[in-house]
Amino acid sequence: MNLATPYLGLELRNPLIASSSSQNGDIDHLRRLDDAGIGAVVLPSVFQEQLEAQQSDFESLLAQQPNHSPEAESYLPPIDSGPYGLGPEHHLALVMRAKRELSVPVIASLNGSSLSGWTRYAALLEEAGADALELNIYFVPVDIEEPGTAVEQRYLDVLGAVRQTVKIPVAVKMPPYFSSVGHMAKRLVEAGADGLVLFNRYLQPDINLTRMELSSELVLSRPGEMRLPLMWTALLAGRIEASLAASTGVENVDQVLKYLLAGADTVMLAAAILRHGPTYVRTLLEDLEAWLESRRLESLAQIRGNMSWSRLKKHDNYIRANYLHLLETFTSAHNA
Template structure:
């Protein structure tokens, strides 16, 4: 049975990919994921804020001594002391070690919302042996005067700058909250993205009514959250040759299969692996193969995109509209007779 697939021009042994998360923060963690059978590993994200903070500290150190007398050598570290590596240096080193430790592609992840120093870091990651770079663009404009066009342009500028800097394949992990997600997806591909990861999850804080505070929180995804990315993957699958990666809402093998039927090239998961352990990847893959045997499929390509939206624009609009109407009619039949 053939499970291999292509993602970002990389040939993977299967379509299950461990997405950025706590399990990919160490070399041992990456080894455990690869050993469990995943087709590729996305490293945990290097955050723009971490890099910026390191730069501030470096600048403060430099300013502290720039007015000192050249003769005052005691101000400076002794020659045998080794400077502490910055956060970006540590991340690059981790990627290098992880890439050398496993036989599956290791994809570096950069999380940011501005151009920042991503070009320099992207070059370092390419030299470190990363197979590809995932740009996790997380931008929530607090300034309400920023227009949708400006938000979109920021995404395009980041992709264009990194594309011009490195030869590695680039995937963009983006939000679904654009006025036209499908059009934005195609524009990102035109700007240089080799693939898209659908979708980034906006973390929504909780309100504590006793302490009157807002508490940032992170929750693992649920199966229901897979419906939104699956809808847009199905809509895009027949309109681009770029890679499409699904993320969020994977709990069982059935969820992996649903994404592949919609047209995903790979299916990423973190929540299921955090809940059940890295070895759960084997359970998901076993379930995929068992379903393929029952249905008579010999390869993933035999059924990938089987339920994707039609390619022509008129047909796609009618298809999606018909699904919406059918869903409401079904809801009316189920819930319309309820009395309160």
């Protein structure tokens, strides 16, 4: 069965990618994902806050460029310390070690919210051997004086700064909160994004009624959350010149298939690996092959994008017209 998948100009053995997560900071975990057949891995993000808090370490690494970290590989991240507490040099060591020990592409991840010097860290990740970079521009536009155009420009500026720094492919993990998601996707691609991850999953706070305070617990996704990225994957597939990675809500092969049918090049998963462990990747791949075999299909190309906007002749289900129809059907079914 041919599951080979191009993503960001890289050749993946299959479309499954381990999404950026803290677990991916552990080299043993990464090795298990590789053994289970994962197509590529995204390392835990290096955060703007980390780089700014450890400015002097970061500056001295930059100053030593191109031979910035001759000893970096010996500073391997201890298994018991989380990746987000580690300094700039440790992340480079993780990239180097992952590159040395894994058979699949290693994508580094940078996470920040505004344009400043931290974006220069991208060059160090490239030099450490990252095959590609995922850029997660995560911020909540709380300033109600800031217009949407300024918010959009911020994304483009940060991407532009990173793009100027590296030659490796860059994917933007974008949020779904733009007034014109498709147009923003197009502008990101025009500004140099080789791929888009649809979407970044923002962690909105809840209110704890007992303690009468805000709570920010990390709740893992459920498949129901895939509808928004599924829709935008389908709307954008074949219409922009970039790879598309669908992300959020993958629990079993059904979600993988839906994302591929919508037109995703690759499908990312974090929660499913956390819930079931890295060997679950093997199960997903077997289930994917079994599904294709049961329909006498030989490659993913035969299904990829078949449900996308650009392939379908009827678009009712993707646009507003369908809303009224659904309400009518629902109401008559419940009144019957």
